[in-house]
Amino acid sequence: MISETTKARFAREVAKYPADQKQSAVMACLAIVQQELGHVSREAEKEVADYLGMAPIAVHEVTTFYNMYNQHPVGKYKLNVCTNLPCQLRDGAKALHHLEKKLGIAMGETTADGLFTLQQCECLGACADSPVMLVNDRTMCSFMSNEKLDQLVDGLRAAEGQS
Amino acid sequence: LVGQVAVPHATAETVADLAAKEQRRADQAGRAAGVQGFVGYEAYRAAGGYALATALANGSKSDESVLAAMESSGLRGLGGAGFPAGRKWRIVRGYAAPRLMAINIDEGEPGTFKDRHYLERDPHRFLEGMLVAAKVVGIDAVYIYLRDEYHDCRVMLEAELARLRRDPPCALPHIELRRGAGAYICGEESAMIESIEGRRGEPRLRPPYIAEVGLFGRPTLEHNFETLYWVRDIVDKGPDWFAGQGRHGRKGLRSFSVSGRVKDPGVKLAPAGITLRELVAEYCGGMPDGHELYAYLPGGASGGILPASLADLPLDFDTLQPHGCFIGSAAIIVLSQHDRARDAALSMMRFFASESCGQCTPCRVGTDKAAHLMEASQWDNATLEDLSTVMADASICGLGQAAPNPVRCVQKYFPHEIA
Numbered sequence: 001m002i003s004e005t006t007k008a009r010f011a012r013e014v015a016k017y018p019a020d021q022k023q024s025a026v027m028a029c030l031a032i033v034q035q036e037l038g039h040v041s042r043e044a045e046k047e048v049a050d051y052l053g054m055a056p057i058a059v060h061e062v063t064t065f066y067n068m069y070n071q072h073p074v075g076k077y078k079l080n081v082c083t084n085l086p087c088q089l090r091d092g093a094k095a096l097h098h099l100e101k102k103l104g105i106a107m108g109e110t111t112a113d114g115l116f117t118l119q120q121c122e123c124l125g126a127c128a129d130s131p132v133m134l135v136n137d138r139t140m141c142s143f144m145s146n147e148k149l150d151q152l153v154d155g156l157r158a159a160e161g162q163s
Numbered sequence: 164l165v166g167q168v169a170v171p172h173a174t175a176e177t178v179a180d181l182a183a184k185e186q187r188r189a190d191q192a193g194r195a196a197g198v199q200g201f202v203g204y205e206a207y208r209a210a211g212g213y214a215l216a217t218a219l220a221n222g223s224k225s226d227e228s229v230l231a232a233m234e235s236s237g238l239r240g241l242g243g244a245g246f247p248a249g250r251k252w253r254i255v256r257g258y259a260a261p262r263l264m265a266i267n268i269d270e271g272e273p274g275t276f277k278d279r280h281y282l283e284r285d286p287h288r289f290l291e292g293m294l295v296a297a298k299v300v301g302i303d304a305v306y307i308y309l310r311d312e313y314h315d316c317r318v319m320l321e322a323e324l325a326r327l328r329r330d331p332p333c334a335l336p337h338i339e340l341r342r343g344a345g346a347y348i349c350g351e352e353s354a355m356i357e358s359i360e361g362r363r364g365e366p367r368l369r370p371p372y373i374a375e376v377g378l379f380g381r382p383t384l385e386h387n388f389e390t391l392y393w394v395r396d397i398v399d400k401g402p403d404w405f406a407g408q409g410r411h412g413r414k415g416l417r418s419f420s421v422s423g424r425v426k427d428p429g430v431k432l433a434p435a436g437i438t439l440r441e442l443v444a445e446y447c448g449g450m451p452d453g454h455e456l457y458a459y460l461p462g463g464a465s466g467g468i469l470p471a472s473l474a475d476l477p478l479d480f481d482t483l484q485p486h487g488c489f490i491g492s493a494a495i496i497v498l499s500q501h502d503r504a505r506d507a508a509l510s511m512m513r514f515f516a517s518e519s520c521g522q523c524t525p526c527r528v529g530t531d532k533a534a535h536l537m538e539a540s541q542w543d544n545a546t547l548e549d550l551s552t553v554m555a556d557a558s559i560c561g562l563g564q565a566a567p568n569p570v571r572c573v574q575k576y577f578p579h580e581i582a
């Protein structure tokens with residue numbers, strides 16, 4: 001269920017566009033949903049559709065088009081490692097392999113404790129700082145040597161009280 | 164989610180620490196802790212910033228003089244296609260109001276990071292360029308499309324826009340900051356417009372150009388971030404300042420995003436027309452130890468691949484076309500003898516296949532099929548060439564049209580790798 005506070009956030013997004021262009025706010029609304037619920041479910045899509053006066057399928061078409069929307073629940077920490085060519089030339093693939101080993105999962109999987117999801121991603125626009133990764137679509141981490149990756153994972157585990 | 168985590172004993176600035184702090188940082192709107200060391204609003208104004216925008220607004224400088232400066236500077240669109248910026252302003256201005264503006268900070272071309280580099284350092288230089296363009300072209304509303312991966316930039320830019328609105332140097336157009344959601348194709352201007360309108364980012368057929376029918380059906384001035392970033396300097400320092408730079412007969416400055424096998428990668432502001440060899444030697448500290456230049460990609464994924472024997476060509480718009488390449492957004496990716504051009508080409512083709520919006524069959528099917536064919540140790544060149552031809556000729560947008568470039572370059576310059 002989408003709360004009233006969430007709807008207030010939706011309203012702020014709708015206000016950014018001409019009155020007859022409410023649909024323009026759909027991506028922002030989906031981002032809000034994802035931030036609050038961790039992923040965008042079909043039910044949430046339906047509520048966004050109702051709010052914006054769109055057909056649910058039109059919202060679903062948007063969710064499925066863009067890489068950043070999680071269509072299924074993901075781990076508490078989504079780790080996206082860039083494996084595009086410039087990063088490959090500077091240890092990007094090594095970082096991904098190291099994380100696979102460290103977390104005991106393959107790319108695309110989530111750890112059993114639900115803490116980490118590991119994914120690869122396209123160029124993050126930080127190719128000179130490789131290896132690069134994005135945590136929860138928000139925090140860009142650069143120069144991720146194996147040592148720094150260990151620190152990151154151990155630090156997050158510790159913060160969750162299960163190291 | 165990250166922000167709700169309390170960090171127990173923060174070992175000095177560990178990355179974990181950073182991840183946990185992130186949300187709180189974002190919540191403290193107005194305080195951009197993520198991006199630091201940039202020129203903020205007050206500092207920018209104190210150093211004479213927004214004087215140009217103000218002079219235009221109060222009429223002490225004429226729109227026409229700015230337009231003339233833009234035209235004679237020779238500044239070309241730095242999103243990669245190189246359309247003359249001044250000419251675009253004049254075209255859009257010629258269509259009926261209301262006119263809108265869309266600014267492209269999607270920066271998805273692999274290897275490109277110049278827009279982020281400048282945004283993180285001097286955001287108001289770009290915002291002033293935006294205001295100048297809006298005034299000269301007569302724009303009512305501006306939509307800035309920022310890729311969502313640049314989260315810290317968004318927090319910073321939101322805060323700086325708030326400062327600008329609180330204490331405006333002149334009347335401001337309506338300005339909105341818009342987030343992308345991770346789709347390379349949304350950098351294509353008409354796909355970006357579809358995305359802003361709340362749909363899948365599928366490029367539109369042209370004509371009409373978006374200059375005539377763009378966002379919400381209105382005439383739209385669309386620019387790459389960096390094109391606007393240079394406006395103030397061009398007008399203040401005079402068009403000859405810009406046009407007077409350059410090497411090997413070329414004019415202007417270029418921001419090269421250099422990555423791959425060089426000692427010191429990064430954004431390098433260098434004369435247009437500099438050669439790859441000069442760029443690496445003079446700006447990038449040379450090749451890393453144990454690496455020799457083997458090949459380079461002059462324009463990210465879409466610009467093709469050139470061999471070391473062509474490292475003395477001037478790098479600029481129009482200079483690489485005879486060799487089957489283009490400079491695009493000037494994303495230079497350097498390969499050494501430890502790399503293979505075919506691996507680079509395959510990696511790029513997989514990228515195109517996964518980022519194709521899928522609306523035209525030649526591109527959707529062609530990129531995927533080409534990627535499979537390119538996995539074979541010996542390439543089926545005839546079939547690949549058929550695919551290349553149909554992709555180049557029958558695709559709606561630049562993604563499908565440029566997708567064959569890396570394939571054809573490998574066939575032409577690196578036949579030993581695929582025989």
Ligand SMILES: NC(=O)C1=CN([C@@H]2O[C@H](COP(=O)(O)OP(=O)(O)OC[C@H]3O[C@@H](n4cnc5c(N)ncnc54)[C@H](O)[C@@H]3O)[C@@H](O)[C@H]2O)C=CC1
Binds near residue numbers: 241560
């Ligand atoms: N910066 C980045 O991250 C990326 C850049 N690119 C670059 O994008 C380029 C292709 O972009 P396109 O927009 O397809 O190129 P284009 O050449 O079709 O258009 C360039 C610009 O000029 C305008 N224009 C062209 N002819 C016009 C006319 N007659 N009237 C009014 N306006 C006109 C277009 O609207 C557009 O704004 C490639 O060169 C590639 O390098 C591609 C991918 C990513």
Ligand SMILES: Cc1cc2nc3c(=O)[nH]c(=O)nc-3n(C[C@H](O)[C@H](O)[C@H](O)COP(=O)(O)O)c2cc1C
Binds near residue numbers: 244
């Ligand atoms: C597949 C594709 C992706 C593009 N991505 C970007 C981009 O990320 N940023 C950008 O500024 N231009 C991008 N462009 C080019 C834009 O369509 C457009 O030419 C440019 O933004 C115009 O601005 P300019 O004249 O200031 O260069 C892309 C083009 C294509 C075909």
Ligand code: SF4
Binds near residue numbers: 365523563
């Ligand atoms: S060429 Fe490819 S990316 Fe471009 S519109 Fe067609 S299918 Fe979409």
Ligand code: FES
Binds near residue numbers: 088124132275
């Ligand atoms: S290729 Fe990884 S950030 Fe650009």
